[in-house]
Amino acid sequence: MAYDMKLPDAIDLSHHLSEVARAREISPLKDLQQYLGRDDLLSIAGGLPHPDFFPFDKISATVYSKDVFPTDSPVTTLSLFSRIAQFFGKGRDEINIKRYAKQAGDLSLAESLQYGLSSGQPGLQGIIREIVHRIYKPAYRDWTILIHSGNTDGWGRAVMTLCDPGDVILACEWTYPSAMAASRPLGITAVSVAADEGGMRSDALLETLSSWDEKERGAPRPRVMYTIPVGQNPTGSTMSIERKKRIYDICVEYDIVIVEDDPYYFLQEGQYHLPQVRPVESKELSNDAFIASLVPSYVSIDYQGRVVRLDSFSKTVAPGCRLGWFTCNPLFRERFERQGETSVQAACGFSQALVAALLMKWGIEGYIRWLRGLRGQYRKRRDFCIDCFAESFELKASTVNGHQTTYDGYIRREESTYSKRWQENFMGTDDFFPVISFMPPTSGMFLWIQVNFQAHPSSSQSGKKDLELQLLKKFVDAGILVAPGSIFSADGYGDDSPGHLRLSFSNAELPVLKKAIGTMAAVLEKFFYGEDQL
């Protein structure tokens, strides 16, 4: 693919490499591999088994067609169309990978299942470069990609390559806990930056950096930011390109490397509307219009090469692929590869071959069509989930911020099992309060629910974390499992935090989701107004 020659090259960011990263050598045996590709050499150097000894002759897969999910399908996990098509074997493609390639460019098990370069298999690399070029459009010339084994592997390598023990990284106040669990044992802690409905706040970031006192903080000013800008885990927030630009400019000023962990990028479901005001869905978008409808990535404004973008096939194909990639500057890429070859060596060969075969079968435009269908399915699930809240709770719009509405959720008094007690105890208007509030997410898989613990009768005696755990226990007793907010705290959970729950609408069967939300309402009613409180 032709790089755009007018774009600038990445600037030198080698001062960001950790001591460990600087100390890495090219794995000595891998060094020989530069010769292994030379057709003119008879190689008896590498410890490779003969591919005739692999027990796998051929691998085949039946896969969905790219358009199995209509972009405007009704609310089912699998559309009616595709369920019917299933009976007739339509809506399906076949892929086959044989031991030996028939012609150059064909995938083969002899290559895919052999030891290979840690950078990944050439066929898959080419497809990924096209995807980055077509969709993310990095703003510098010499961007590169490197295949990794999923974003957890990607972030793990980024931490080891960019951070030294004692360093502090920038993170949203609520963030993905496994990311913090990867860095914390290495002596790398997070400083929490305040966020709002649009993600990390640029003013809070500027304040944190400009007022950083190394002595007082006991650590040098942060050099690395961890961020999930789309469908943030756990809050579900999505950052606009305007906010990204403001944050990028601050990162240029303070020389920060941005690690953009973006697994939910294609699940940009758009605004939620209550059923009674939901607009009739517009006609199908084109691929171009779909791409234009997505908030651009940080790499699209990255003219210096200071963004390390992490992409994953976990949400667009399947988590078990353990496959994704870095988009970053060539210097970081080379160190990430060095680290990979002494840990996972390379992503799994079955996975690389099967995902490559799938993407070759669909083509790049076919893959984008698949993503459009997937976004449609997640939108239906998101809508269904919030609709269930509107049924089980009395929802009132509280604040409206731009297009984004926050809803307060009240217990439905008319249906309360405690109505008699209520009439006796909670009839004053002041006593009736919202038990939850949330903003319907515009992307991703998660609903982040603030619980109104300060209105709980025991809030003066019990801390918020205590109440959160009590509530969680009551949910489990009632047969539902929700993620407690406290585990998402970037730098430790204080009792000044409001208290939250994270609910996922991506996985449960829809009747289960509906039932679980109904149960939540019943448990919350009892928790706030039930026997315990009377």
Added chain:
Amino acid sequence: MAYDMKLPDAIDLSHHLSEVARAREISPLKDLQQYLGRDDLLSIAGGLPHPDFFPFDKISATVYSKDVFPTDSPVTTLSLFSRIAQFFGKGRDEINIKRYAKQAGDLSLAESLQYGLSSGQPGLQGIIREIVHRIYKPAYRDWTILIHSGNTDGWGRAVMTLCDPGDVILACEWTYPSAMAASRPLGITAVSVAADEGGMRSDALLETLSSWDEKERGAPRPRVMYTIPVGQNPTGSTMSIERKKRIYDICVEYDIVIVEDDPYYFLQEGQYHLPQVRPVESKELSNDAFIASLVPSYVSIDYQGRVVRLDSFSKTVAPGCRLGWFTCNPLFRERFERQGETSVQAACGFSQALVAALLMKWGIEGYIRWLRGLRGQYRKRRDFCIDCFAESFELKASTVNGHQTTYDGYIRREESTYSKRWQENFMGTDDFFPVISFMPPTSGMFLWIQVNFQAHPSSSQSGKKDLELQLLKKFVDAGILVAPGSIFSADGYGDDSPGHLRLSFSNAELPVLKKAIGTMAAVLEKFFYGEDQL
């Protein structure tokens, strides 16, 4: 499976955990997964995509039958029998994995491609436990297994979990360089222990440990040993169980954790015999006799649980599986799992499912039958390789150590292109010297060739490493690629080292291997006796 209740439990080795390992917490989200398996809970907690969204409906594979390789097949990479069988579709099995399981215990893509426990998929875990029980027979009661992403991942986790920066590990003087490349950047260096034809020498180990002077060495006495006891990389040596017992006892005395990296365990090819004295092959062994013919693993004598055994499917199935497992005590296992869940999370789901399906199709006894066939194939390759040396060089047995013969390789004078010059220059008996010497390996994939650099005319002016690189360059110019010995040095290459080449007989087509060895002879002749030297 019933554990043997008479065996002792592992002793407490928690003092061996590194600072990083001690600091690891259970990944907070994974903590929730203890509830995820509870059938009575409706889970809306985890960020799992719905399995209806995975594009893969079904994966099928055509695989070899367990007995496709006769244990006593002729010298072909694929036996005549199986080549014929190929035409009729015999010698093949089919495996199928569907999106949803039809009955409990069936593999399914919905589970295999979903986020799962870092410990690996239950079906595969059960099979691996059976393999360990049947073949390796650990000598303590509470041994455990943990699936990893190949032995490089396994060793990487062992280093991070057991070693702190500044620690020194014990390694053979010649060892696998990628293992050292994983530990060195973390500030963990190796002390080289002398080895002979039977692997690491126990007297050298005892000397190293008993004379360790922390002040002089600038590091505490080593606590961890890295060893490849079977078909050692690069030397091809295999350690007897008697030697293992002596080394294990020293490790008990000095409180050393042994990391046994054993990917070549099933490639125990046995003694090499020159073609003219090669015994007629005995009739096929039974599975029991095959297992009894293998040198036992360190875990078979490990009554304290101080061995971390690393197994890999890279040589028994295919490297691209990126799949293997730890066998170790429960304390280490738990920390290895913690480290895994913040790096690779879990081994690839395609790989776990396909390997599990293969092993289920074959059964444990079928897998052992497959390993017998594989050993037969590698034995043929090993024999073919040494036979080529016997053709291209004049081989003379020099030293015989028990059953093991070392051969000196002389240039075949009668065929020399330099015969006239030889008559003029090298006619004295003293001037005619072996250019190489080697011991045919009894296991693995490698032949370790010592080159007689001290007999080279320039040996007084050039260092050994210099000569090694000069020779390597001449090989490349002549069209062959061999691994230089220097890259296998555990702790830096000195000019007091004799100088070696590592040749692999596992991968090249047999005519290529033959041609390459012929070329080696020609290059060595010119290197030692050719124009340059006259």
